[in-house]
Amino acid sequence: MPELPEVEALTDFLTEHLVGHEIVRVLPVAVSVLKTYDPPPAALEGRTVTGVTRHGKFLDLDADGLHLVTHLARAGWLHWRDRLPDGPPRPGKGPLALRVALEDGEGFDLTEAGTQKSLAVYVVHDPADVPGIARLGPDPLADGFDEARFAALLDGERRQIKGALRDQSLVAGIGNAYSDEILHAAKMSPFKLASSLTADDVSVLYKALRDTLAEAVERSRGVAAGRLKAEKKSGLRVHGRAGEKCPVCGDTIREVSFHDSSLQYCATCQTGGKPLVDRRMSKLLK
Secondary structure, three states: OOOHHHHHHHHHHHHHHHHOOEEEEEOOOHHHHHHOOOOHHHHHHOOOEEEEEEEEEEEEEEEOOOEEEEOOOOEEEEEOOOOOOOOOOOOOOOOOEEEEEEEOOEEEEEOOOOOOOOEEEEEEEEHOOHHHHHHHOOOOOOOOOOHHHHHHHHHHOOOHHHHHHHHOOOOOOOHHHHHHHHHHOOOOOOOOEEOOOHHHHHHHHHHHHHHHHHHHHHOOOOHHHHHHHHHHHOOOOOOOOOOOOOOOOOOOOOEEEEOOOOEEEEEHOOOOOOOOOOOOHHHHHH
């Protein structure tokens, strides 16, 4: 799933390639991708792109005051085309969900792999009209997001810290991958209760959060849209690397599986050497 650093990089890339260009066609291929119908996607046609911004994991294209907002979800992606194919795309079982064409023949496709269709596109006059944006918490890389504000957000939280970091209404833009990376950098168990964090714990976690995201944004800066997935994967230390060696201590990276996701961690770095209980695997072994 694209998270804050990748969406930030897409924002920069699209700002360079879209701003000042006229949208001549917006072609929804998968009906399920559209979450709003008034105004229709065709209302964007004839408008000039004036800006591209990010709200958490949402990508926002401003076309003369009308916004095309996209959430790429788990398996969605944006593919830039220097030259779009001639003729309209054919609806079918392929991954193509929506195409945006510019006056110069360039444009982009939104695609979604797999059968779970969660890619979402909204056409709105105000991005705040998108429910997911309206409920977003603060951006963790914003200038005003200091340690005191982070501490205030965590105050009274009774969830495990992994789940708290992924809650978009608490902090915007962090998903499964970067929450693993942040917690590894902070040497903190993903199962640790947020309510149990000391002031020192919060300070360490805040620094790990800011540094991890800032470094990921910097790595992605200037990378073309088509290479961002590979760039993300190459920069991850623990997420998606179960069975490999921890780059800090050399211990084997472990995994905990859930019904629809998994987390990865280093027991030596994060849990005092104690493996976390993988309830899903425990049930399979009974």
